[in-house]
Amino acid sequence: MIGGFAELLERLAFTPRRTLKLAHLEAYFAATPDPDRGLALAALTGGLDLRAVTPSLLRALVAERVDADLFALSYDFVGDLAETIALIWPDGAEGKDIPLHKVVEELQRTPKAQLAQVIAARLDALTPSRRYAYLKLATGGLRVGVSARLARQAVADYGGLDLAEVEEVWHGLSPPYESLFHWAENGPKPVSAAFAPFRPVMLSTATDAEALAMLDTAEYVAEWKWDGIRVQAVSEGGTKRLYSRTGDDISAAFPDVIAAMDFEGALDGELLVRRGDQVAPFNDLQTRLGRKQVSGRMLASHPAALRVYDVMLWQGRDLRALPFSARRAALEAAVQTLDPARIDLSALLPFDDWHALATLRAAPPEPVIEGVMIKHRDSPYLAGRIKGHWFKWKRDPMLVDAVLLYAQRGHGKRSGYYSDFTFGVWDGPTLVPVGKAYFGFTDAELKALDRFVRDNTVDRFGPVRAVKPEKVVEVAFEGLNRSPRHKSGVAMRFPRIARIRDDKPASEADTLDALMRLLPDTAR
Amino acid sequence: MPATPPPLIPCPEGLYCPEGGFFVDPVRPVARALITHGHADHARAGHGAVMATRQTLDIMALRYGADFTQSRQVAEGISQIGGVQVSFHPAGHVLGSAQIRIAGAGGTVVVTGDYTRTPNAACAPWEPVPCDILVTEATFALPVFRHPDPRDEIAKLLASVAAFPDRAHLVGAYALGKAQRVIMLLRQAGYDAPIYIHGALQKLCDYHIAQGIPLGELRPATVARGKKGDFAGAIILAPPSAFAATWAQRFPDPVICFASGWMMVRARARQRGVELPLVISDHVDWPQLTQTIAELDPAETWVTHGREDAILRWCEMHQRKARPLRLVGYEDEPE
Numbered sequence: 001m002i003g004g005f006a007e008l009l010e011r012l013a014f015t016p017r018r019t020l021k022l023a024h025l026e027a028y029f030a031a032t033p034d035p036d037r038g039l040a041l042a043a044l045t046g047g048l049d050l051r052a053v054t055p056s057l058l059r060a061l062v063a064e065r066v067d068a069d070l071f072a073l074s075y076d077f078v079g080d081l082a083e084t085i086a087l088i089w090p091d092g093a094e095g096k097d098i099p100l101h102k103v104v105e106e107l108q109r110t111p112k113a114q115l116a117q118v119i120a121a122r123l124d125a126l127t128p129s130r131r132y133a134y135l136k137l138a139t140g141g142l143r144v145g146v147s148a149r150l151a152r153q154a155v156a157d158y159g160g161l162d163l164a165e166v167e168e169v170w171h172g173l174s175p176p177y178e179s180l181f182h183w184a185e186n187g188p189k190p191v192s193a194a195f196a197p198f199r200p201v202m203l204s205t206a207t208d209a210e211a212l213a214m215l216d217t218a219e220y221v222a223e224w225k226w227d228g229i230r231v232q233a234v235s236e237g238g239t240k241r242l243y244s245r246t247g248d249d250i251s252a253a254f255p256d257v258i259a260a261m262d263f264e265g266a267l268d269g270e271l272l273v274r275r276g277d278q279v280a281p282f283n284d285l286q287t288r289l290g291r292k293q294v295s296g297r298m299l300a301s302h303p304a305a306l307r308v309y310d311v312m313l314w315q316g317r318d319l320r321a322l323p324f325s326a327r328r329a330a331l332e333a334a335v336q337t338l339d340p341a342r343i344d345l346s347a348l349l350p351f352d353d354w355h356a357l358a359t360l361r362a363a364p365p366e367p368v369i370e371g372v373m374i375k376h377r378d379s380p381y382l383a384g385r386i387k388g389h390w391f392k393w394k395r396d397p398m399l400v401d402a403v404l405l406y407a408q409r410g411h412g413k414r415s416g417y418y419s420d421f422t423f424g425v426w427d428g429p430t431l432v433p434v435g436k437a438y439f440g441f442t443d444a445e446l447k448a449l450d451r452f453v454r455d456n457t458v459d460r461f462g463p464v465r466a467v468k469p470e471k472v473v474e475v476a477f478e479g480l481n482r483s484p485r486h487k488s489g490v491a492m493r494f495p496r497i498a499r500i501r502d503d504k505p506a507s508e509a510d511t512l513d514a515l516m517r518l519l520p521d522t523a524r
Numbered sequence: 525m526p527a528t529p530p531p532l533i534p535c536p537e538g539l540y541c542p543e544g545g546f547f548v549d550p551v552r553p554v555a556r557a558l559i560t561h562g563h564a565d566h567a568r569a570g571h572g573a574v575m576a577t578r579q580t581l582d583i584m585a586l587r588y589g590a591d592f593t594q595s596r597q598v599a600e601g602i603s604q605i606g607g608v609q610v611s612f613h614p615a616g617h618v619l620g621s622a623q624i625r626i627a628g629a630g631g632t633v634v635v636t637g638d639y640t641r642t643p644n645a646a647c648a649p650w651e652p653v654p655c656d657i658l659v660t661e662a663t664f665a666l667p668v669f670r671h672p673d674p675r676d677e678i679a680k681l682l683a684s685v686a687a688f689p690d691r692a693h694l695v696g697a698y699a700l701g702k703a704q705r706v707i708m709l710l711r712q713a714g715y716d717a718p719i720y721i722h723g724a725l726q727k728l729c730d731y732h733i734a735q736g737i738p739l740g741e742l743r744p745a746t747v748a749r750g751k752k753g754d755f756a757g758a759i760i761l762a763p764p765s766a767f768a769a770t771w772a773q774r775f776p777d778p779v780i781c782f783a784s785g786w787m788m789v790r791a792r793a794r795q796r797g798v799e800l801p802l803v804i805s806d807h808v809d810w811p812q813l814t815q816t817i818a819e820l821d822p823a824e825t826w827v828t829h830g831r832e833d834a835i836l837r838w839c840e841m842h843q844r845k846a847r848p849l850r851l852v853g854y855e856d857e858p859e
């Protein structure tokens with residue numbers, strides 16, 4: 001029913017917490033029959049292919065019913081077209097609630113010439129919140145703060161399934177996903193009908209020097225951990241796909257890599273932007289992401305490449321049960337047959353003991369390396385994050401001492417606390433903001449920071465407070481990039497507050513020059 | 525027409541009545557003021573003389589102290605002030621709120637103040653007052669504002685309380701009017717548990733009870749050493765500004781609710797970090813405003829404050845004479 005879907009959208013829109021969003025979705029799946037719940041899932045995951053109901057069609061519809069000036073004033077105030085129309089549409093005789101599938105079928109089936117009339121009749125018979133849901137459904141782009149992955153997670157939770165398993169079959173399924181819900185309700189696992197399907201990825205657990213000391217160096221190999229995007233490149237029976245490690249199909253954004261996938265099998269590797277031997281910073285890769293089409297210019301200026309770590313399938317054989325060493329041999333042979341400009345091998349690092357590896361880790365040859373991976377020679381390729389096989393030993397975070405400048409209140413469990421902090425470093429005599437952090441601190445530190453903000457507010461801008469520039473915090477972050485969007489010219493990755501430096505006066509906080517020196521050579 | 529003075533003139537201090545020598549809801553101290561209701565942007569301290577309903581005078585004394593004006597007069601029946609006759613009529617907005625009718629040589633004017641036609645158990649209902657010139661507010665004067673039945677909104681709140689028994693429900697509601705309205709709506713929906721209130725609401729809630737509004741059992745939510753679990757499942761009312769204060773930290777994982785007509789617009793609700801928007805308004809919405817103008821059928825409609833462009837456009841479409849007064853100093857909703 002469109003009513004239930006409207007309620008779901010409303011709940012999701014106003015629920016800030018992930019766990020609660022999941023709970024709302026699960027409750028919806030439990031209470032809603034097929035095929036409606038599957039269509040809702042498709043709408044949330046962007047898989048519902050409806051005839052394009054354009055904004056101009058909707059504007060024309062509303063213009064027949066509402067004075068143009070009144071509509072313009074209202075749209076100005078509300079700011080969202082679907083919401084404005086939902087609220088301003090004259091109430092008709094309220095009709096009965098309609099199943100979602102009827103609405104979807106109708107939108108798919110109606111010839112373009114009659115579409116406006118059909119939509120108007122529906123709007124007449126719906127309440128404002130249902131009109132909103134209907135219009136969001138019809139125009140696509142729900143933007144209700146739910147990612148496709150979160151929606152899949154909700155299905156997994158609903159059925160007590162493993163998300164990795166759901167993602168494995170996802171690409172072979174289509175709306176209304178009846179076989180998926182049947183599986184979630186103790187039916188059989190759907191057989192994937194997709195060509196070149198995604199397979200669950202093997203993940204690592206974090207480690208450190210202390211934990212490694214217990215392990216026998218001889219049983220392990222090590223590789224660089226590249227700061228790109230972990231991908232799975234699958235080429236089977238002429239179908240070629242590139243998947244993110246969560247199973248999202250990102251092929252469309254990387255036609256250059258797809259074209260080089262001249263093999264039959266499934267490889268695991270890191271997607272990078274690489275110019276010759278030079279691996280570009282993560283930022284460069286980010287500009288290639290999320291595109292439906294890539295321009296020729298972008299392909300030339302930001303060429304993507306694959307650095308392979310592992311082989312899962314090769315020429316019809318599933319190699320996942322073999323030990324790492326055997327797969328590695330197969331991988332090395334496989335890469336020989338491929339274009340080295342697009343697909344190359346992740347090198348194994350030579351080391352005799354953990355100290356030697358620590359030395360390598362401390363001075364990686366390229367800035368785009370974020371640590372080392374350590375893998376057991378006998379490990380099969382296992383789905384998920386299984387302990388004891390693969391370890392990541394990340395580079396120590398970069399650190400900077402910065403001064404607290406602004407604070408904003410948090411939500412949910414942190415409502416009432418100032419928990420989102422903007423901090424800055426010295427640029428000559430002034431402090432320039434360089435980042436924002438809202439985690440990393442303990443509960444006790446949060447209380448102390450909250451107290452500081454309240455006692456030292458010098459200005460207020462809506463929910464934001466400016467504070468006396470006196471509190472120094474040590475900010476840890478994983479990397480630094482150039483960013484024209486930031487006043488300081490740099491942007492941090494994963495900044496968090498490592499500790500409060502009550503021992504340091506603000507005058508001794510770091511300078512922008514010092515921060516800039518942490519930029520990778522290529523970005524300086 | 526002979527050269528009669530206009531019955532009301534917009535001035536920086538507020539609306540001035542030259543025949544009566546008084547201002548209506550002046551925003552600065554003046555010699556003589558007529559006050560529609562007790563919200564801070566309409567009722568200010570420091571005037572020479574104030575005329576208002578008894579309840580509005582009481583509320584002003586509660587908020588500003590007994591010496592908020594040099595002299596005061598309770599509005600009862602029809603009073604002659606200078607060359608005009610003045611009477612006060614219920615506006616349905618908050619306790620004591622009134623529309624002010626001014627009859628003089630130039631005809632009859634009604635200044636609505638803030639008003640709503642939706643039933644409000646915390647005060648007397650709005651009544652229509654025929655007039656030649658209607659001076660109306662326009663806070664929610666856009667056709668997107670069609671406020672739902674407040675009882676449905678309270679049902680949403682109660683459903684959420686039932687669904688999340690471990691969380692406190694923190695309802696943002698202004699101290700005068702909205703808070704008591706929400707409490708009355710809860711009571712009418714059969715909710716008879718104690719309702720917790722922020723200290724800033726205490727005086728005005730006590731006053732409502734003394735005036736015969738049965739708010740039921742209210743408890744202070746200001747126990748400094750209250751354990752977080754104490755408020756699980758409770759409904760707590762507070763002025764929205766309290767959400768920013770450390771005061772809010774004492775509650776277990778609160779559901780932030782806000783009772784306001786603005787909650788109709790999603791972006792507004794999200795901007796405020798509201799998890800449960802409750803569309804409860806003490807102002808006329810678009811259908812009520814246009815219906816009021818159509819029913820009273822005044823020769824002219826003057827618009828004091830709010831979104832006047834839309835209602836002026838509507839008057840134009842319906843061949844009704846209208847003008848904006850563009851009065852400054854009145855807020856969309858007082859804090």
